[in-house]
Amino acid sequence: MSSWLRRIASSYDMHSYELLEHGLGQRELSDPELDLDPPRDLLEELAKRTGLDQHRVIAMTMAGWVPWLVDSLSPAPGAYETYVHQLSVLLPPKRRNIYAPQKWVPWLSVTGARRGCPDCLASSPAILLFWQLPLMASCLVHGRRLETYEGHPPDFSLWATPAHDQRPLPESLSLMDRRTWQAITTGFVDLPRYPVHASIWFRLLRTILDELTTAQGRYGRQLDDVRRVWEHCGHPFRAGLYSWQPFETLHWPVQQQLLEAAAAAMELIEAGALTALGTSAYLLRPEPDPRISDGTPRGPLTATAQEKRTLDELWKQATDALEVCIAAAKVNPVVAQPLYDFARYGCRSEESVRSLRQTFAELQIPLDFLSQTENQ
Numbered sequence: 548m549s550s551w552l553r554r555i556a557s558s559y560d561m562h563s564y565e566l567l568e569h570g571l572g573q574r575e576l577s578d579p580e581l582d583l584d585p586p587r588d589l590l591e592e593l594a595k596r597t598g599l600d601q602h603r604v605i606a607m608t609m610a611g612w613v614p615w616l617v618d619s620l621s622p623a624p625g626a627y628e629t630y631v632h633q634l635s636v637l638l639p640p641k642r643r644n645i646y647a648p649q650k651w652v653p654w655l656s657v658t659g660a661r662r663g664c665p666d667c668l669a670s671s672p673a674i675l676l677f678w679q680l681p682l683m684a685s686c687l688v689h690g691r692r693l694e695t696y697e698g699h700p701p702d703f704s705l706w707a708t709p710a711h712d713q714r715p716l717p718e719s720l721s722l723m724d725r726r727t728w729q730a731i732t733t734g735f736v737d738l739p740r741y742p743v744h745a746s747i748w749f750r751l752l753r754t755i756l757d758e759l760t761t762a763q764g765r766y767g768r769q770l771d772d773v774r775r776v777w778e779h780c781g782h783p784f785r786a787g788l789y790s791w792q793p794f795e796t797l798h799w800p801v802q803q804q805l806l807e808a809a810a811a812a813m814e815l816i817e818a819g820a821l822t823a824l825g826t827s828a829y830l831l832r833p834e835p836d837p838r839i840s841d842g843t844p845r846g847p848l849t850a851t852a853q854e855k856r857t858l859d860e861l862w863k864q865a866t867d868a869l870e871v872c873i874a875a876a877k878v879n880p881v882v883a884q885p886l887y888d889f890a891r892y893g894c895r896s897e898e899s900v901r902s903l904r905q906t907f908a909e910l911q912i913p914l915d916f917l918s919q920t921e922n923q
């Protein structure tokens with residue numbers, strides 16, 4: 548909105564504050580005010596004068612993205628838990644429920660960095676609302692990183708990205724940004740399992756960012772998984788953070804590292820290379836092969852046919868099958884009981900049985916689905 552008004556004003560040889568005051572009967576409004584939640588009568592007036600649909604006008608502000616991208620623009624109690632803790636991907640649910648900032652709105656960066664694509668801005672002075680949010684790190688048109696600048700294009704801009712932040716764009720980050728862009732422009736994202744609504748995608752992404760920075764002590768058996776994610780993207784563990792902070796308060800170089808780690812985590816989950824015990828991780832995995840064998844071997848069971856399956860493929864098949872089983876066990880006692888019986892084979896002490904039941908509870912498989920004998 549601030550960029551659009553600046554361009555309209557400049558076509559009349561005016562500054563945008565002059566246009567606001569003398570042309571639209573408003574007081575002077577700052578760029579953040581214009582981009583966040585400007586007065587509704589201004590939006591109505593702009594729609595009327597420009598002949599644009601009101602929805603298109605309001606979509607140039609954050610207010611136009613409630614409730615898809617944010618539940619509300621005013622910080623409400625419990626907002627963090629509702630937005631970030633409802634889903635889980637890398638860690639079992641509820642593992643992260645220790646931190647929740649007060650007065651928090653998702654994606655609203657408090658550092659106020661200005662970002663843009665130098666190639667886009669070389670041909671047009673239009674600044675996108677979504678460039679200003681720490682939600683995407685690249686321009687899809689030019690396949691390059693967004694960079695920080697100072698000043699107001701086109702009159703004045705100074706590219707201020709340090710050289711070490713101009714590293715090549717990893718393919719996983721580019722894919723994640725394509726999905727975010729699809730969410731913004733179409734309202735849906737094609738995930739490996741099935742398309743999800745944009746609001747699910749934004750919360751899924753914010754959940755992974757939270758999981759990647761949660762206190763090390765909360766990782767439990769998933770510590771190795773999380774370490775592998777950070778190694779895979781080549782940044783220090785937990786982006787080098789010593790104490791927990793919400794993503795929105797971090798500086799852009801750290802936020803970029805976290806976005807890269809989230810993209811790496813998604814890539815590893817999609818490839819079946821991470822355990823990812825969260826309840827929403829299945830969305831990132833491809834649909835398991837629905838064909839059910841009647842027991843007849845598909846081909847001659849020769850040694851050669853067996854050797855063709857790599858360990859990775861077999862492991863992926865096993866984790867896919869487990870995923871389907873867990874999903875079914877959550878709603879069906881007939882599946883929950885044999886799954887429990889199978890997992891219980893390895894339990895040799897009361898302690899390990901208790902821990903197994905704890906795992907079932909964390910996976911949201913109702914414990915009263917399990918046999919009464921066991922409960923006694």
Ligand SMILES: [Zn+2]
Nearest residue numbers: 664667686689
């Ligand atoms: Zn561009």
